[in-house]
Amino acid sequence: xxxxxxxxxxxxxxxxxxxxxxxxxxxxxxxxxxxxxxxxxxxxxxxxxxxxxxxxxxxxxxxxxxxxxxxxxxxxxxxxxxxxxxxxxxxxxxxxxxxxxxxxxxxxxxxxxxxxxxxxxxxxxxxxxxxxxxxxxxxxxxxxxxxxxxxxxxxxxxxxxxxxxxxxxxxxxxxxxxxxxxxxxxxxxxxxxxxxxxxxxxxxxxxxxxxxxxxxxxxxxxxxxxxxxxxxxxxxxxxxxxxxxxxxxxxxxxxxxxxxxxxxxxxxxxxxxxxxxxxxxxxxxxxxxxxxxxxxxxxxxxxxxxxxxxxxxxxxxxxxxxxxxxxxxxxxxxxxxxxxxxxxxxxxxxxxxxxxxxxxxxxxxxxxx
Amino acid sequence: xxxxxxxxxxxxxxxxxxxxxxxxxxxxxxxxxxxxxxxxxxxxxxxxxxxxxxxxxxxxxxxxxxxxxxxxxxxxxxxxxxxxxxxxxxxxxxxxxxxxxxxxxxxxxxxxxxxxxxxxxxxxxxxxxxxxxxxxxxxxxxxxxxxxxxxxxxxxxxxxxxxxxxxxxxxxxxxxxxxxxxxxxxxxxxxxxxxxxxxxxxxxxxxxxxxxxxxxxxxxxxxxxxxxxxxxxxxxxxxxxxxxxxxxxxxxxxxxxxxxxxxxxxxxxxxxxxx
Numbered sequence: 253x254x255x256x257x258x259x260x261x262x263x264x265x266x267x268x269x270x271x272x273x274x275x276x277x278x279x280x281x282x283x284x285x286x287x288x289x290x291x292x293x294x295x296x297x298x299x300x301x302x303x304x305x306x307x308x309x310x311x312x313x314x315x316x317x318x319x320x321x322x323x324x325x326x327x328x329x330x331x332x333x334x335x336x337x338x339x340x341x342x343x344x345x346x347x348x349x350x351x352x353x354x355x356x357x358x359x360x361x362x363x364x365x366x367x368x369x370x371x372x373x374x375x376x377x378x379x380x381x382x383x384x385x386x387x388x389x390x391x392x393x394x395x396x397x398x399x400x401x402x403x404x405x406x407x408x409x410x411x412x413x414x415x416x417x418x419x420x421x422x423x424x425x426x427x428x429x430x431x432x433x434x435x436x437x438x439x440x441x442x443x444x445x446x447x448x449x450x451x452x453x454x455x456x457x458x459x460x461x462x463x464x465x466x467x468x469x470x471x472x473x474x475x476x477x478x479x480x481x482x483x484x485x486x487x488x489x490x491x492x493x494x495x496x497x498x499x500x501x502x503x504x505x506x507x508x509x510x511x512x513x514x515x516x517x518x519x520x521x522x523x524x525x526x527x528x529x530x531x532x533x534x535x536x537x538x539x540x541x542x543x544x545x546x547x548x549x550x551x552x553x554x555x556x557x558x559x560x561x562x563x564x565x566x567x568x569x570x571x572x573x574x575x576x577x578x579x580x581x582x583x584x585x586x587x588x589x590x591x592x593x594x595x596x597x598x599x600x601x602x603x604x605x606x607x608x609x610x611x612x613x614x615x616x617x618x619x620x621x
Numbered sequence: 622x623x624x625x626x627x628x629x630x631x632x633x634x635x636x637x638x639x640x641x642x643x644x645x646x647x648x649x650x651x652x653x654x655x656x657x658x659x660x661x662x663x664x665x666x667x668x669x670x671x672x673x674x675x676x677x678x679x680x681x682x683x684x685x686x687x688x689x690x691x692x693x694x695x696x697x698x699x700x701x702x703x704x705x706x707x708x709x710x711x712x713x714x715x716x717x718x719x720x721x722x723x724x725x726x727x728x729x730x731x732x733x734x735x736x737x738x739x740x741x742x743x744x745x746x747x748x749x750x751x752x753x754x755x756x757x758x759x760x761x762x763x764x765x766x767x768x769x770x771x772x773x774x775x776x777x778x779x780x781x782x783x784x785x786x787x788x789x790x791x792x793x794x795x796x797x798x799x800x801x802x803x804x805x806x807x808x809x810x811x812x813x814x815x816x817x818x819x820x821x822x823x824x825x826x827x828x829x830x831x832x833x834x835x836x837x838x839x840x841x842x843x844x845x846x847x848x849x850x851x852x853x854x855x856x857x858x859x860x861x862x863x864x865x866x867x868x869x870x871x872x873x874x875x876x877x878x879x880x881x882x883x884x885x886x887x888x889x890x891x892x893x894x895x896x
Contacts, residue, residue, distance in 0.1 A: 253872040255763050255864055255886040262885045263698065265764045268840070269856075269891035270701045274722035275650065275753070276895050277746075281738040283644060283686050283726040487798060 338366045341431035345422030347371045347381040348407075362422055364431040366438060369410075371420070381420075385436050387413045390446035391429060394419070411446050459503070459510045460496065468495040468565050472556035474502045474512060493554055495565060500541065502554070512552055517573060518544040522566040524559045539563060644686035644728040645735045648707040649889070650743070651678050652717035652754050659710060664689065664703040669710075672736060674743035677750060680711045680718075681739060686728035708889050717758045719750060720889040753894050760835065761861045761887030765871065767826060767853040768845050771815060773879035778814045785810050819852045826853060826874060833867040834859040838892045849881065856892035 256262060333339070341364040346357040358380045360373035369388075371381040390411035408425045410432075411417050422428045436443055460466070472493035491504045491511070500519060502512035521542040539554040539562055554562075584591055588605035601608035646664065654676045659669040667682035691697055704723050712718045727738045743750070779785045788810060792803040831837060836858040842851040859867060868884065875882040 253868040253875060253882065253884050255868070255884045257885060257887070262764075263702075264843075265766075265885045266705055266888070267698070267701055269762075269888060270704055270720075270723045272722065273891040273895055274720045274725070275750075277647070277721065277725055277727070277742060281727050281730045281733075281735070281742070283688055283724075283728050487801065 333365070334367070340364045340366060340435055341427065343422045343424065343428055345371065345420060345425075345428065348419035348421075349380070357421065362420070362428060364428065364435055366435055369432060381418065383410070383412055383418075385432070385439055386441065388432065388436065388441075388443050389413050391433070391443045392446045392448040393425065393429070394448040409446070409448060410443075458508075459501065461498065464496045464498050466494055466496050468562070469493070470556060470558060470562070472502065472554045472562075474504075475553040475555075488555065493556070493562070495569070500543075500566070502552075514541075514543045514545075514552075516569050519566060519570055520544060520549065522563055522570065524563040541566065643735045644684050644726045645672070645679075645681040645739050646684045646689075647721045647725045647727060647739070648680040648682075648704060649711050649718040649720045650750055650754075651680055651711045651715040651719075652676070652758075653678050653715040655715075659707070659714075662703075662710060663707055664700050669707055672739050672743070674740050675747065677743060677747070677754070679739050679743055680707060683735075684726065686726060686735070688724050688726060705889075712889050717754050718889055719753055719757070719894045720891050722891075757858065757890040757893055759860055760858050760890065762890045762892055763834075763857045763859065763864065763867070763884065763886035764888065765830065765853070765855040765857055765867075766851055766883040766885075767822075767874060768849040768851050768881045768883070769819075769822070770848050770879045770881075771850050772848065774818060775811055775815060777879065778818060779811065782810075782814055785814065823853055827855075829870055829874070830855065830857065830867065833863070833870055836893060840892075858890055858893045861887055 257266075341362070343362050344359070345362045346359045349358050358371070358373070360371045360380050363370045363372055366385075368382060368384045370379055372379055388410050392409040392411075394407045394409050395405075405421065406425055408420045408422070408429055409417055410420065420428065433443060470493055472491060473488045474491055474493070475488050489504060489506070491502050493502050494500070495516075497516075499513060499515045501510045501514070503509070504511045519541060521540075523540045523542075524537055525540065526537050537555065537559045539556075539559050541552045541554065542549055543552065585597060585602040585605060585607050587607035588602060590602055590604040592602060596603070597607075598609050646667070648663075648669065651671070653671070654673050655671055655678060656673045657671055659671075659680070661668045663669040663682040667684065669680060669682050671678040671680055689700055691700075701723055708718060708720045727735050727742065729735050730738060733741075779789070785807065788803060788807045792800050792807065795803055827837075834857040838856040840854040840856055842854045845851045857867070864887075871882045871884050874880055
């Protein structure tokens with residue numbers, strides 16, 4: 253094997269040597285940049301990127317400036333206060349902000365003064381939330397399972413005279429609550445205890461339709477069906493199952509969206525059984541929900557706590573759908589439009605096209621799964 | 622000085638030179654007392670000449686006391702190649718050179734002209750420079766980079782590691798969910814095996830190469846081309862007429878399945894003349 257200097261690679265090899273090596277001349281007569289001799293500063297930037305720049309100390313000034321800025325943001329108060337306004341409490345916390353499709357807990361410092369409650373973010377010099385004490389009409393403590401960490405935490409809910417309810421969180425929400433209540437009573441105001449709003453709202457608010465309400469909610473694993481035939485992607489994923497007054501749906505925690513969605517009428521059977529899940533899940537009870545889909549029926553599998561309660565709740569829904577009506581009432585067949593007595597349609601199916609109701613189908617043994 | 626006269630003629634940005642003060646761009650120190658011009662072979666066509674002190678000389682061109690700067694990679698490459706060309710020229714002419722890194726510029730300072738400062742440096746560092754020259758006399762630097770194809774090696778390791786074979790066996794009988802966990806376990810085991818294999822190769826190859834060279838500097842490895850990974854990056858110093866034996870050793874490594882070797886040089890001894 254012969255050494256070579258001819259290829260493209262040797263240029264890289266050469267650059268390494270010429271840019272970073274060679275005799276080092278230690279003398280104050282060397283042209284230097286920012287106190288760093290042996291230069292080619294921008295050269296190195298072009299070739300090696302920012303990291304190298306910082307490691308060579310070139311970016312030190314910039315780096316220090318940025319750091320200083322951040323340490324200011326961490327340490328300093330900064331809330332512009334009106335003359336005579338008195339601070340009662342300052343505590344690190346957050347406010348649940350939701351606008352359109354965007355929602356997040358926004359962090360800052362709560363300032364409770366003798367006039368108002370403010371959440372202030374020093375780094376951006378911004379007020380994230382503010383209300384005068386007079387506008388607070390009610391208080392509540394809400395318990396919530398914080399997503400992902402699975403830890404329970406408590407939020408402070410304030411109802412405002414505008415009719416809005418806001419969610420606040422702080423390191424010590426009782427202290428925050430106390431400061432607000434003290435501040436209000438100093439003004440001769442009292443806040444009444446209000447019922448804590450349901451917790452589900454944070455994610456549910458993002459998919460609930462008009463007039464839709466959450467009836468039942470819980471953490472639930474869902475076995476996603478393979479995306480492609482033959483794929484092995486049918487893994488269990490964590491999320492929350494909801495029964496609303498309109499549908500059964502499952503919210504996927506990671507993607508933060510609804511991935512399973514079926515109208516209540518579409519549910520034809522439900523069964524909880526014990527079987528091996530073939531994964532690291534500890535629970536071995538599985539809730540199978542049979543529902544109408546195109547084409548034919550499908551089964552969705554869930555696993556989690558309180559499966560018997562879920563089974564019961566879903567069975568009630570199915571039963572309720574079964575009990576319909578008056579003997580004399582007629583309806584049209586959903587498939588062909590044939591007019592027939594409701595009872596006949598439901599219990600025997602359509603005499604013209606052979607359509608049978610989901611409820612009837614579920615009783616037929618040969619369910620194609 | 623006749624060289625100075627020549628340079629004054631060059632159509633340079635005189636205004637800039639005046640404003641920033643003068644400088645001398647250093648290419649290398651050569652083993653010669655010659656005071657000569659090498660012609661306009663420098664960066665941007667600058668005239669290159671020598672500044673001698675006793676029996677050594679600095680190879681320089683005259684420039685403003687400002688570093689060469691560009692964010693354009695092509696421009697940088699052309700400068701670096703020009704720098705290298707001058708060092709090569711000096712190397713061919715005088716046999717032994719101590720190359721400097723790119724953009725080393727000595728400037729006027731406190732009323733002392735750049736050229737005088739270069740000479741002062743040669744004087745002050747004379748002993749050091751001379752002993753470095755002795756170290757690299759008649760020798761050259763060679764780059765040795767060894768790559769492997771992780772996929773090929775991994776396959777080999779998977780076939781030969783009892784731990785991995787057992788994991789693969791167990792995985793087959795598992796349901797999909799658990800099989801996924803096994804897959805991760807398998808990947809981790811394979812990664813560990815690969816790392817220890819890389820360590821072992823490094824030691825073995827290093828031992829093999831060491832016998833054929835005078836001196837080795839271990840460099841950082843860099844990303845390889847597609848499907849390959851650099852596991853070793855060495856700069857080796859050896860007599861220019863002794864490359865055949867090293868080449869033979871590297872040929873052996875190159876012929877191992879899944880491995881390849883890049884052998885570059887001869888370079889001026891950049892890696893062996895620093896502090």
